[in-house]
Amino acid sequence: MTSLFGLSRLPRNLVFGRGQRAALPGYVAALGRRALLVTDERMAADAEFRRMADGLIAAGVAVEIYSGTVAELPVDSIAEALVAARRAQAEVVVGIGGGSCIDAAKIVALLSAHGGQPADYYGEFKVPGPILPLVAVPTTAGTGSEVTPVAVVSDPERAVKVGIASPHLVPHTSICDPELTYSCPPGLTAVSGADALTHAIEAFTTLRQPASGTIAHEHVFVGKNIFSDRYALDAVRLIFASLKAAYDHGDDIEARDRLMLGSTLAGLAFGVAGTAAAHAVQYPVGALTHTPHGAGVAVMLPYVMEFNRSHAEPEMAELALAMGLDVAHLDQAGRAGAAIDAVAALFASIGIPPTIRDLGVPEDRLDWTAEAAMGAARLVKNNPRPLDVPSMTRLVRAAFTGDRVGLRAGV
Known part of the structure; x- marks a missing residue:
């Protein structure tokens, strides 16, 4: 235990x-x-x-x-x-x-x-x-x-x-x-809300570090823990239920309120747990494309979830329930897959591009992107599935071609 x-x-x-x-x-x-x-x-x-x-x-x-x-x-x-x-x-x-x-x-x-x-x-x-x-x-x-x-x-x-x-x-x-x-335009609402959802999901699925008596002094971001989990799950519930409504109807006051509360709770989650590979890859993607931070992490999130699925399947199954998905009839693997698909579908519905190619990343810079992402040590160390340059390159290339299925363990 x-x-x-x-x-x-x-x-x-x-x-x-x-x-x-x-x-x-x-x-x-x-x-x-x-x-x-x-x-x-x-x-x-x-x-x-x-x-x-x-x-x-x-x-x-x-x-x-x-x-x-x-x-x-x-x-x-x-x-x-x-x-x-x-x-x-x-x-x-x-x-x-x-x-x-x-x-x-x-x-x-x-x-x-x-x-x-x-x-x-x-x-x-x-x-x-x-x-x-x-x-x-x-x-x-x-x-x-x-x-x-x-x-x-x-x-x-x-x-x-x-x-x-x-x-x-x-x-x-x-x-x-x-x-x-309330005055945020749809585009800003989309990339900001997608950023918040990414914070919550990465915080909930990040690596759980051994809880030494000095961990709080050794790491600013200590990994998944009992407090960050509560904040993250509540954030996912709120954001998943409100982001599309706030994007479609900027005057939906209840959606706006819940989206901001979800964003703050997501900040409380990742502020101690940390974020992981989606944020690591966004740094070089943002440098290459000058696109908003929220857009970059959102494009990466479904691919990162798919890559991490073998190491965080119970957490992703729990996320499906927090998202309010109809998954009672599914086993753990089915629920995890439903959560990933639901994130991708939500982001598509608010105008988030499906690949980093659509953000403007050149194909000849994919290897550089992977190597630069590995330089974000405070993010890479939090990823639940270990990362090295070859596996990061695989992740980046999948996000370029749109191949989520190929990221599953053993494929």
């Missing part, structure tokens, strides 16, 4: 619900009197953002706004945000927006506290201590960055995106108000 082990790393305050953005001034004012707001141009021009900023000012907080965050977070943009933080003498950093905005806020809070360059902290456990107090307000339902210990940037000196992972990066306070997602 597997011994019970769980680890959870949470924001000190995690607030969820419609209208809860009104709680922002109270939390920020308790942390400092000078705040840097990190966002992007689109959000900075939104009337609701202005109301949030005005609420902080009314609470006695001096506000500086940095609105230069761009998608996929080029590392050079962090320097500009850091200048703004120093100019403001910021005592607290507030990230308002999608995952890139929140990740930028994390790195600004890190560098404000400890100095140096982002590259000084690439990898796990490189952050030496607490960062500047950080408040996260997500406006998309996807990345889960509001509750995770990682920030990811695009560095031109690296072939693929790179992460900074430390428990110190978990925000002090996260305010998840689904009303802020």
Whole structure:
């Protein structure tokens, strides 16, 4: 019998619900009197953002706004945000927006506290201590960055995106108000929601590591455990029941609410369990194609599930039940197969391409893609089925040709 082990790393305050953005001034004012707001141009021009900023000012907080965050977070943009933080003498950093905005806020809070360059902290456990107090307000339902210990940037000196992972990066306070997602267009809803579902499924099927007494200090992402499993299963239930509805009908308030809750729960799951091969392959795929992160992991997920099926079949069978599939008449293998097919069908219904060829990956870069994916050690080590360069190459080629069946064990 597997011994019970769980680890959870949470924001000190995690607030969820419609209208809860009104709680922002109270939390920020308790942390400092000078705040840097990190966002992007689109959000900075939104009337609701202005109301949030005005609420902080009314609470006695001096506000500086940095609105230069761009998608996929080029590392050079962090320097500009850091200048703004120093100019403001910021005592607290507030990230308002999608995952890139929140990740930028994390790195600004890190560098404000400890100095140096982002590259000084690439990898796990490189952050030496607490960062500047950080408040996260997500406006998309996807990345889960509001509750995770990682920030990811695009560095031109690296072939693929790179992460900074430390428990110190978990925000002090996260305010998840689904009303802020209601204006997300269908395309953004699709790739963000697909990203969240991938987080939940990879967290639930990731490798269960031996639970030594020091595992929490040796790994930021400790693998599958009793807490991450609960978060992941609830996330799958919520996202699977709401993503297509939110994509088809952006004004479906209940679907929007459930999708955001699912995204946050998925973040709580993978924030300690980690993700695996789908995310590892997305890094080079994203570098080659400049497509959204959520699209890349979603294209890969059915292939990764098929590849991992022999090593995680009980978990995939359980996922079928969480998805609400009619599988009572099927055995474990049948349920696992139904779960994989259902993921592929859901993603197709919201416009996710079926192969990485459709994302624009050239055939002559497939070997490079596999080798680069193996470089994401913190992701590869979590995969339930062991990976090496030949098996990763097989996985990548199957995702290029669309051959899921050929990935099954022994084929």
